[in-house]
Amino acid sequence: MPLEKVDEFGLDLGTVQKATQSGVTSKRASALDHHWDRWDEFCLQHNLDPFLRQHADPVPILQVFGQRYRDGRIAPKGKPVHARTVEDALQAVGQKYASVGAPDLRKDSQGNIDFRISRQLRSYKRVDAPPERVKPVPITLVLYLLRVAHHVTGDLQQQAIADMITIAFFYLLRPGEYTGTTSDDTPFRIQDVTLHLGDKKLDLETATLAEIEAATAASYTFTTQKNGVRNEVICHGRSQHPLCCPVTATIRRLIYHRQMKTPQHAPLASYYRSNRRIAIKAQDVTESLRHAATTNFHLTGIKATDISARSLRAGGAMALLCGKVDFNLIKMLGRWHSDVMMRYLHLQAQPIMKRFAVAMFNEGQYTFLPNETVPINPEE
16 A cells, blocks of 8 residues: 555554544443453453453453452442443443454454353353332422422523423423533533424514413424434423423523523533523533422322432433323333333323223133134243
């Protein structure tokens, strides 16, 4: 290859490597790098080539690495970790191999994870404590926060937080989509929001205040939000409640920012204090929700520790589920790629579950065709 072509190829390769790294969030990329660093140190301590090129069967070495990660000997904080962390560490090693064109030593000749590693991870998962799940936020708490902020205190911060909580509930948003929590988050900006007056799309910079206040729908366009499809638009109409409504909450935020002359590229989840724009954080939302839960425990039975900013996404989905909205529509609106969350919500929904016993009793009489049997599940 001519020298000038070598230089050009090197530049292009560097660009591709940067693009590959940016395919995940900086936090995720950093975690993968840390896993590899621990693998490199593990190999150095045992005088091993990190790529295990001289080993006919490298799986046992990977397994020992996984076990020491599991029991904390080489884990970041020196404490035992869950199966998922061990799986991530081994995956980071395998991806590092693949990134330089080497075979992923975790996998067998068919491209599947070696059965020894799979069984090792499965055994860890069986003894791990069940994952801690937050409870969905009922609309009761959203209403309480809105009434306090807009009818009692009039505090600008409380109003901004309550409005964003309303928006997150109805649009099933992740904390990073409606707050500015970390450097990896890309919350919705003012320019990502559109108001509609009937069939008319309003220009937020030129529309009259009367037109904005009369808007009948509000839509949010996904740009670089995590797990969102670029340019996907989610639109809601009015809920018919003056406060607890995705459209009126959006209108209140837009009018406020218009009065404050906030730039269009600024996050919607922000407010001003002493002429300084302050971003709403996930912790602000969590604290507000937990205060509301404590105050309304007699109504909801939800403890403050049961919920956080992540609960709003589940809360909106639960409301749709109890409203008998089609399962697939809820999954599409929430942008879930699997059915796990929906199964969890279904079992938690009291209005749905309390009807099951009656249905099972009424429909529990049935007969089988001759010689009809129920297949045995080998895992039971």
